[in-house]
Amino acid sequence: MKIYKANILHTPSPECFEVYRDGYIVVDDEGFILGLHDTLPADMEGMPIVDFGNRLLIPAMNDMHVHAPQYANMGVAMDMELIPWLNTYTFPEEEKFSNEEYAQTVYHAFVAELCRQGTMRAAVFATTHLPATLCLAKTFDETGMGALIGLVGMDRHSPESLTNTAQSWKADMQQLIQSLTNKAMVKPIITPRFIPSCTPEMLQRMGEMAAQYDLPVQSHLSENKQEIAWVQQLEPHSTCYGDAYHRYGLFGQTPTLMAHCCYTEGEELQLMRDNDVCVVHCPTSNCNLASGIAPIRQFLQVGLRVALGSDVAAGHHLSIFRVMQYAVQMSKLQYALSDGKYPFLTLSEVFHMATKQGGSFFGKVGSFEVGYAFDALVIDDSDINGMCPQMNCQQRLERFIYLGDDRHITHRFCQGKEISLNSKH
Amino acid sequence: MKIYKANILHTPSPECFEVYRDGYIVVDDEGFILGLHDTLPADMEGMPIVDFGNRLLIPAMNDMHVHAPQYANMGVAMDMELIPWLNTYTFPEEEKFSNEEYAQTVYHAFVAELCRQGTMRAAVFATTHLPATLCLAKTFDETGMGALIGLVGMDRHSPESLTNTAQSWKADMQQLIQSLTNKAMVKPIITPRFIPSCTPEMLQRMGEMAAQYDLPVQSHLSENKQEIAWVQQLEPHSTCYGDAYHRYGLFGQTPTLMAHCCYTEGEELQLMRDNDVCVVHCPTSNCNLASGIAPIRQFLQVGLRVALGSDVAAGHHLSIFRVMQYAVQMSKLQYALSDGKYPFLTLSEVFHMATKQGGSFFGKVGSFEVGYAFDALVIDDSDINGMCPQMNCQQRLERFIYLGDDRHITHRFCQGKEISLNSKH
Numbered sequence: 115m116k117i118y119k120a121n122i123l124h125t126p127s128p129e130c131f132e133v134y135r136d137g138y139i140v141v142d143d144e145g146f147i148l149g150l151h152d153t154l155p156a157d158m159e160g161m162p163i164v165d166f167g168n169r170l171l172i173p174a175m176n177d178m179h180v181h182a183p184q185y186a187n188m189g190v191a192m193d194m195e196l197i198p199w200l201n202t203y204t205f206p207e208e209e210k211f212s213n214e215e216y217a218q219t220v221y222h223a224f225v226a227e228l229c230r231q232g233t234m235r236a237a238v239f240a241t242t243h244l245p246a247t248l249c250l251a252k253t254f255d256e257t258g259m260g261a262l263i264g265l266v267g268m269d270r271h272s273p274e275s276l277t278n279t280a281q282s283w284k285a286d287m288q289q290l291i292q293s294l295t296n297k298a299m300v301k302p303i304i305t306p307r308f309i310p311s312c313t314p315e316m317l318q319r320m321g322e323m324a325a326q327y328d329l330p331v332q333s334h335l336s337e338n339k340q341e342i343a344w345v346q347q348l349e350p351h352s353t354c355y356g357d358a359y360h361r362y363g364l365f366g367q368t369p370t371l372m373a374h375c376c377y378t379e380g381e382e383l384q385l386m387r388d389n390d391v392c393v394v395h396c397p398t399s400n401c402n403l404a405s406g407i408a409p410i411r412q413f414l415q416v417g418l419r420v421a422l423g424s425d426v427a428a429g430h431h432l433s434i435f436r437v438m439q440y441a442v443q444m445s446k447l448q449y450a451l452s453d454g455k456y457p458f459l460t461l462s463e464v465f466h467m468a469t470k471q472g473g474s475f476f477g478k479v480g481s482f483e484v485g486y487a488f489d490a491l492v493i494d495d496s497d498i499n500g501m502c503p504q505m506n507c508q509q510r511l512e513r514f515i516y517l518g519d520d521r522h523i524t525h526r527f528c529q530g531k532e533i534s535l536n537s538k539h
Numbered sequence: 540m541k542i543y544k545a546n547i548l549h550t551p552s553p554e555c556f557e558v559y560r561d562g563y564i565v566v567d568d569e570g571f572i573l574g575l576h577d578t579l580p581a582d583m584e585g586m587p588i589v590d591f592g593n594r595l596l597i598p599a600m601n602d603m604h605v606h607a608p609q610y611a612n613m614g615v616a617m618d619m620e621l622i623p624w625l626n627t628y629t630f631p632e633e634e635k636f637s638n639e640e641y642a643q644t645v646y647h648a649f650v651a652e653l654c655r656q657g658t659m660r661a662a663v664f665a666t667t668h669l670p671a672t673l674c675l676a677k678t679f680d681e682t683g684m685g686a687l688i689g690l691v692g693m694d695r696h697s698p699e700s701l702t703n704t705a706q707s708w709k710a711d712m713q714q715l716i717q718s719l720t721n722k723a724m725v726k727p728i729i730t731p732r733f734i735p736s737c738t739p740e741m742l743q744r745m746g747e748m749a750a751q752y753d754l755p756v757q758s759h760l761s762e763n764k765q766e767i768a769w770v771q772q773l774e775p776h777s778t779c780y781g782d783a784y785h786r787y788g789l790f791g792q793t794p795t796l797m798a799h800c801c802y803t804e805g806e807e808l809q810l811m812r813d814n815d816v817c818v819v820h821c822p823t824s825n826c827n828l829a830s831g832i833a834p835i836r837q838f839l840q841v842g843l844r845v846a847l848g849s850d851v852a853a854g855h856h857l858s859i860f861r862v863m864q865y866a867v868q869m870s871k872l873q874y875a876l877s878d879g880k881y882p883f884l885t886l887s888e889v890f891h892m893a894t895k896q897g898g899s900f901f902g903k904v905g906s907f908e909v910g911y912a913f914d915a916l917v918i919d920d921s922d923i924n925g926m927c928p929q930m931n932c933q934q935r936l937e938r939f940i941y942l943g944d945d946r947h948i949t950h951r952f953c954q955g956k957e958i959s960l961n962s963k964h
Contacts, residue, residue: 190941405875431942517613
């Protein structure tokens with residue numbers, strides 16, 4: 115058992131932060147939370163305490179949409195929309211992952227940087243290459259961080275060197291599942307790239323496998339208008355883009371993450387709600403690829419779940435704190451553009467998306483309630499708050515989110531285990 | 540004379556970067572550029588060279604709209620639109636600057652952070668308090684950085700403790716002008732807060748003083764719709780918000796900076812063009828205050844000049860590199876919202892805004908052409924480019940702008956003088 119003392123903040127619900135100034139959090143030997151207290155319970159008097167002083171202690175970040183093999187492209191090639199960007203920059207980079215040595219170099223650097231930025235769990239797209247994907251899973255496993263690992267299926271409208279077949283994908287997927295059988299923190303996830311890259315046979319096989327192994331699903335949905343028109347052309351029988359997944363058992367039949375949803379409305383919105391499909395909001399990506407502003411307030415108003423994703427390398431940064439800023443800011447633009455019709459997102463709402471909502475795909479993760487995994491970050495914000503000793507904990511957290519960076523994160527925990535920061539590769 | 544060797548990039552025009560891989564830049568003893576060369580000129584063989592190796596050398600940033608007294612509020616209070624935000628957060632903070640000691644603490648920290656983020660010159664709003672404003676000017680002067688210092692005029696619709704009068708503002712302004720007479724790098728600028736804060740008498744006096752001393756002008760324009768409606772009500776004879784300044788000689792009669800312009804169009808646009816008023820685009824601020832998306836592409840298409848501003852504390856960060864990201868991203872949202880009608884801004888266009896366009900208000904600043912002041916930053920991006928040895932200089936610069944931060948800036952020069960980084964206050 116461990117007892118930590120700090121200024122503790124979390125969002126059990128999106129409405130507001132729960133704050134324990136100079137509070138205590140008690141964690142069992144398996145890394146799960148036993149209690150959260152304003153004052154030390156009497157029966158714990160005299161026990162050893164890890165005291166973080168005036169620092170902040172918050173749940174760690176969950177990145178629910180990120181492409182590990184695009185890491186080397188992060189922060190460049192910001193001059194195209196989705197489809198030409200895929201063909202010009204993304205696919206050529208992903209082809210390199212047939213080389214396992216290259217994969218290892220990039221994936222080590224990727225996981226190290228994810229950790230540096232405070233993200234302890236992620237839903238990750240790999241490529242179609244099994245050896246590289248096994249290497250990615252192993253890298254997460256060795257660091258002690260959590261991941262859903264997606265071996266990508268794509269068998270049309272893609273460079274030949276990147277495609278697999280429904281058969282080869284299934285065989286590879288069985289190997290991936292096999293290799294992760296006894297892993298608690300790293301699990302597989304069914305990952306069609308997106309409808310335009312997948313034949314009906316591929317989608318069929320994927321849906322069957324999701325059902326057979328009870329595996330979650332992740333993909334892309336309604337990111338931009340050209341893509342949506344293309345999907346309609348490729349799957350003329352579907353009533354909307356989401357329905358094209360749903361017909362194959364890939365839209366909420368098991369827990370499902372759908373990134374973007376910039377143009378989701380009407381029937382698709384209804385289908386997402388009926389099937390409890392989780393939106394992954396990727397605002398940095400939606401800006402960089404000129405996709406548009408996802409109508410997140412409308413999603414929340416009808417009860418959809420929304421998590422956050424960096425979507426590197428369409429997103430330019432791995433920090434989910436940075437993504438939170440953009441989520442609030444984009445919602446403010448939507449507020450302005452709608453003349454105030456849709457109230458903008460609050461900080462506690464986006465923090466909840468980044469922690470408890472995303473975390474729900476990993477079990478009880480993303481909150482400091484009893485029974486949750488102790489995934490946490492310790493924040494030393496003293497150098498950005500020197501002039502403002504009167505700030506309360508929530509203001510300090512807001513300032514860290516807007517102004518801080520990896521330098522301010524002094525400790526990282528994933529399910530109770532302290533994760534050390536490796537040097538960059 | 541000094542000779543520097545590095546990978547040199549600048550934007551003499553917005554269309555593209557000019558790149559000198561392993562190039563040389565020669566600077567005279569007054570800090571002005573004598574030449575920029577691909578190879579060392581024969582007559583300089585054997586002269587001592589400062590060799591920055593594989594690093595990038597770029598023009599320093601110019602922040603053309605920033606509120607120094609709001610520095611302590613940076614990164615907090617991100618939950619309101621302009622008018623309530625001013626009344627709730629901004630004015631109470633600015634009132635503290637009647638205390639010279641407080642002003643000195645904040646202004647030292649502000650200037651140090653500006654320097655840290657790579658900004659060597661800024662057009663700054665102070666407050667209505669003369670002693671604090673003199674302190675701000677002195678702080679810039681002592682560091683060797685450039686500034687236009689704005690003693691704010693405001694005599695209505697503001698807390699009493701923050702207001703001055705046309706008479707007291709004029710007397711204080713004369714003292715400020717006097718104190719800066721022999722300063723090369725720090726100059727005064729006429730600064731009405733905005734129309735709602737200034738009576739006709741104040742505006743009249745300001746216009747006269749701009750003309751009399753040939754001083755530049757800075758203020759706010761058409762930031763949000765409520766504000767515009769308020770201005771129309773307060774200045775019913777004006778044909779548009781811009782005209783309300785123009786009638787008093789504050790809209791291009793001397794060089795003029797107008798921040799925001801989110802809703803500038805029609806007659807106001809024409810008036811800006813006719814009077815060569817420079818737009819200061821503040822996209823982080825426009826997001827944070829839910830103001831909207833300024834139509835920058837349209838401004839460029841009609842030939843308006845556009846510079847960049849952080850607008851701290853409505854903007855959440857002093858880095859102009861961060862502002863460049865948002866400028867590109869907001870233009871991409873406008874592109875998406877207009878179904879591709881307005882091409883989005885390129886990196887060289889926003890870099891030109893941040894360097895040569897903003898710099899023009901300080902003389903020949905912001906470019907590496909012959910005769911320009913050597914305002915420069917040296918960028919060591921080795922830790923973000925380790926995996927990509929094949930990247931060209933422009934890609935490296937793009938990646939630094941999107942991913943980098945103050946850690947990557949190893950040297951800062953303002954008019955040839957190296958500016959050392961003070962520790963944070």
